[in-house]
Amino acid sequence: MEQNIQPQGKNFLKVTGILMIIAGAIAIITSLIAIAGIAFLISIGAGTPFLYVASIFMVLSSAMELVAGVKNCVRPDKAQSCIVWGAVVAAFCVLGSILTVVGGGSFPVFSLLLGLVLPALYIIGAVKNQQK
Numbered sequence: 001m002e003q004n005i006q007p008q009g010k011n012f013l014k015v016t017g018i019l020m021i022i023a024g025a026i027a028i029i030t031s032l033i034a035i036a037g038i039a040f041l042i043s044i045g046a047g048t049p050f051l052y053v054a055s056i057f058m059v060l061s062s063a064m065e066l067v068a069g070v071k072n073c074v075r076p077d078k079a080q081s082c083i084v085w086g087a088v089v090a091a092f093c094v095l096g097s098i099l100t101v102v103g104g105g106s107f108p109v110f111s112l113l114l115g116l117v118l119p120a121l122y123i124i125g126a127v128k129n130q131q132k
Contacts, residue, residue: 009128013082016122017069020089023118024066031058050103054096061092061115068122082126090119 038051068085093115101107 009079009125009131013079013122013125013129016118016125020065020069020118020122022069023114024062024064024069027062027065027115028059031055031062034058048103050099051105054099054103054105057092057096057099061089061096064092065089065118068119076129079126079130082129083123086119086123086126089122090116093119 035052035055038055041051042049064085068082068089093112097108097112097115
């Protein structure tokens with residue numbers, strides 16, 4: 001009788017993936033609103049073009065978070081792909097925060113922490129998914 005052994009991190013990865021889909025969708029909406037706000041600030045002379053670049057990175061990070069959330073959590077052979085996607089999402093979050101500061105904004109501590117928690121949990125789930 002053959003047993004079907006499920007990867008250890010399947011459920012953990014699935015839950016964090018769903019959370020990343022939700023967070024990515026919300027972040028895309030808020031990033032688009034931020035771009036509109038930046039356009040207004042620049043039109044009145046109070047903003048810098050670096051804020052546009054930071055917002056574009058935030059939109060890209062949000063989209064990547066959305067894509068990472070739908071990656072296959074059932075197959076352990078896809079765990080490495082999930083780890084890479086989680087690292088890319090985290091890197092774009094950090095880069096967007098750095099560009100926000102360079103653009104004259106305040107350092108987004110809360111946003112950075114929230115932006116790194118889900119990818120970190122996602123990576124942990126993917127690593128657990130690799131283990132048998």
